[in-house]
Amino acid sequence: MKLTNLLALTAIALTGVSSSSAVAEDLTLCWASWDPANALVELSKDYEAKSGNTMHFEFVPWPNFADRMLNELNSGGKLCDLLIGDSQWVGGAAENGQYIKLNDFFEKEGISMDDFIPATVVGYAEWPKNTPNYWALPAYADVVGWTYRKDWFSRPELQKEFKAKYGYDLGVPSSLAHLKDIAQFFQNRKIDGKTVYGAAIYTERGSEGITMGVTNVLYNYGFEYQNPKKPYDMSGFVNSAGAVKGLEYYKDLYNTGTPPGSSDWYMSEDIDAYKSGQVAMQMNFAFVWPGMNADSNVGGDRTGYFANPPGPAGQFAQLGGQGISVVANTEHKDAALAYIKWFAQPEIQKRWTAMGGASALRAVVEDPAFPDKQPYNRAFLDSMAIVKDFWAEPSYAELLLAMQDRVHKYVIAGQGTAQEALDGLLKDWIQTFEDEGKL
Amino acid sequence: MSSSPMECAAKVTPRPLANSIRGLSDRGIAWLFVAPTIFLLLAINIFPLIWTIYLSFTNFRANRIGREVKFIGLRNYERILSDPDIWQTMQATAHFLLWTLFFQVLIGFTLAWLINRKFKGNDMWTTIIVLPMMLSPAVVGNFWKFLYHPQTGLFNYVVQFFTGVDSSSFSMIGDVSLAPWAIVIVDTWMWTPFVMLICLAGLRSIPDYLYEAASVDRASKWRQFWTITIPMVLPFLMLAVLFRGIENFKMFDLVVQLTGGGPGSITELTSINLKREAFEKWRTGYASAYAVILFVTVFGLASIYVKALNKVKER
Numbered sequence: 001m002k003l004t005n006l007l008a009l010t011a012i013a014l015t016g017v018s019s020s021s022a023v024a025e026d027l028t029l030c031w032a033s034w035d036p037a038n039a040l041v042e043l044s045k046d047y048e049a050k051s052g053n054t055m056h057f058e059f060v061p062w063p064n065f066a067d068r069m070l071n072e073l074n075s076g077g078k079l080c081d082l083l084i085g086d087s088q089w090v091g092g093a094a095e096n097g098q099y100i101k102l103n104d105f106f107e108k109e110g111i112s113m114d115d116f117i118p119a120t121v122v123g124y125a126e127w128p129k130n131t132p133n134y135w136a137l138p139a140y141a142d143v144v145g146w147t148y149r150k151d152w153f154s155r156p157e158l159q160k161e162f163k164a165k166y167g168y169d170l171g172v173p174s175s176l177a178h179l180k181d182i183a184q185f186f187q188n189r190k191i192d193g194k195t196v197y198g199a200a201i202y203t204e205r206g207s208e209g210i211t212m213g214v215t216n217v218l219y220n221y222g223f224e225y226q227n228p229k230k231p232y233d234m235s236g237f238v239n240s241a242g243a244v245k246g247l248e249y250y251k252d253l254y255n256t257g258t259p260p261g262s263s264d265w266y267m268s269e270d271i272d273a274y275k276s277g278q279v280a281m282q283m284n285f286a287f288v289w290p291g292m293n294a295d296s297n298v299g300g301d302r303t304g305y306f307a308n309p310p311g312p313a314g315q316f317a318q319l320g321g322q323g324i325s326v327v328a329n330t331e332h333k334d335a336a337l338a339y340i341k342w343f344a345q346p347e348i349q350k351r352w353t354a355m356g357g358a359s360a361l362r363a364v365v366e367d368p369a370f371p372d373k374q375p376y377n378r379a380f381l382d383s384m385a386i387v388k389d390f391w392a393e394p395s396y397a398e399l400l401l402a403m404q405d406r407v408h409k410y411v412i413a414g415q416g417t418a419q420e421a422l423d424g425l426l427k428d429w430i431q432t433f434e435d436e437g438k439l
Numbered sequence: 440m441s442s443s444p445m446e447c448a449a450k451v452t453p454r455p456l457a458n459s460i461r462g463l464s465d466r467g468i469a470w471l472f473v474a475p476t477i478f479l480l481l482a483i484n485i486f487p488l489i490w491t492i493y494l495s496f497t498n499f500r501a502n503r504i505g506r507e508v509k510f511i512g513l514r515n516y517e518r519i520l521s522d523p524d525i526w527q528t529m530q531a532t533a534h535f536l537l538w539t540l541f542f543q544v545l546i547g548f549t550l551a552w553l554i555n556r557k558f559k560g561n562d563m564w565t566t567i568i569v570l571p572m573m574l575s576p577a578v579v580g581n582f583w584k585f586l587y588h589p590q591t592g593l594f595n596y597v598v599q600f601f602t603g604v605d606s607s608s609f610s611m612i613g614d615v616s617l618a619p620w621a622i623v624i625v626d627t628w629m630w631t632p633f634v635m636l637i638c639l640a641g642l643r644s645i646p647d648y649l650y651e652a653a654s655v656d657r658a659s660k661w662r663q664f665w666t667i668t669i670p671m672v673l674p675f676l677m678l679a680v681l682f683r684g685i686e687n688f689k690m691f692d693l694v695v696q697l698t699g700g701g702p703g704s705i706t707e708l709t710s711i712n713l714k715r716e717a718f719e720k721w722r723t724g725y726a727s728a729y730a731v732i733l734f735v736t737v738f739g740l741a742s743i744y745v746k747a748l749n750k751v752k753e754r
Contacts, residue, residue, distance in 0.1 A: 409703035
């Protein structure tokens, strides 16, 4: 009897050991360090409970995120099993074999890209663009939009003064020209005894800031990356007359409607300026909106949200956001794919949005109740419908830094003209594509 | 009778090893001892240098390991030397280097001269003055960024207090004409104490009898200063200039934290520009050529300077 019990116990113990060693794995997910990442940690507890795997997270602050993660990918590191990487990395990661192609996996698991917002599929998952080759699952839908001080805008004395000065009502700007009027109206104005300024916009030089800001204006003034009919034919598109006007607009907005000392501002500086009551409007990615809404100083009814206003050539907004990919070097490929399968489920996506994430699943954002669930949801949907993205080429970093340099020199340092800046940018981009053998 | 340590070591040395060493000359044994160091030097200094020179003639990119590496001759060098942006970073570096050296030598020597006079609280003042150089450059860059802030920064308020210029009307790190001076001010604040300490060592090494003899000869204080103090301190000063010159030529962390190289690229020094080319744009071959040019420049200038320093010492 004793021997039988002992054998049974041994068998149970061995089964337990073998099953746990076969199933339980440690997965590391890499992403930027920001509020949505904290929400993902909470959300992933469900995956841990269901799979028995343990999730680890490596979050890097935004200014160092690209440097750190691209070094990791380029050096063939094994830190990350899953990476929520920027949309522009997909080309390089796909061509250099750093991400696993997900087409077969999607097909096998019944995950359809038709279920996601089309712009996010193109932006975060596809390479080459507009072809059904998927390297990521859209994970976090994001776009540049605007917040404004609804409480200031609704003050009768300011409305009256604005109307008298500009001849139309102070409200959500219906064009970029109106946005500049409003920024200039609030610039250096005393509100509640404090000097305030027009708008906090992106001007950062080191990583991607000013490019993510200025493109919102350039697109709407007619800037195109290339001839839609002839890839890499950029002359007359990058430096078109409209694009030049757009760049001049951004410089004028910076000079006449932004706080002093805002020469190197990106997401966090814009948030600080807005939350501390320094500015009437704030350009920022939509991920900041839940935080604005909950803020004790400026949240609730005091803040409104709107999509990037149209310009003379249309209405577009800079795409942000990321897709989740499996890093090719992972030793836990199956577990990583299982995480993506779990993450793609509609109920998880719904919970993801509720916890502070931003699902790109159409079932979530096209839910009739979605626009009214949060005060910023309608602006988010409006913005996601007009997105455009920067180059996602393998040489995107070089293309991006060239734009950072050229635009910052003109807009912030005031060196040269807008035409010279864009002509210079065109020259840099042609050089890059020649080096790449694409021209 | 007790054995000497040498005899003890000989006893415990395995016979095959002892036999092979016995066959070595003194020179051979010396080589044996220095070989590990030479190997390390070759591995971590000489090989990377040669490899960098090789890469500078190619189109290699460290983020495209699988791509064919082409030999492109002097094209990288041509592109660098004809690129106006590179020349602008060279100018920015020269401006930073010359002005920081000028102010640090001037203020550092003056402080050393004052501290060298015996007065109450001398040690306390020395400690206070050297505090900035004990801080991390990244920390210094960050807190000066706050000090320079037009709306909340102390620096702007001090300027307003003394000049009446509105503090929010100018931005030290956002204005293209002020930013180059902003980085000069911070580096001078941080590293003047270093120059002061070296000058102080020089001043304290001057024997008192030289001044006593000069006084007996009725030499004025002014004459004593120019004929005793300056010549005796000059080698120390030149050494300080050499150290600070080399450090500031490769300045990176402080300026990155303070201005990030902006506005535009007005404070983008060569080391910052090189890092962007190498590790952000991933133009490894191009960046290697850039590094070689900088290496030759620094090496050449430093060699000329060291020769001048030796001549001053010999006098």
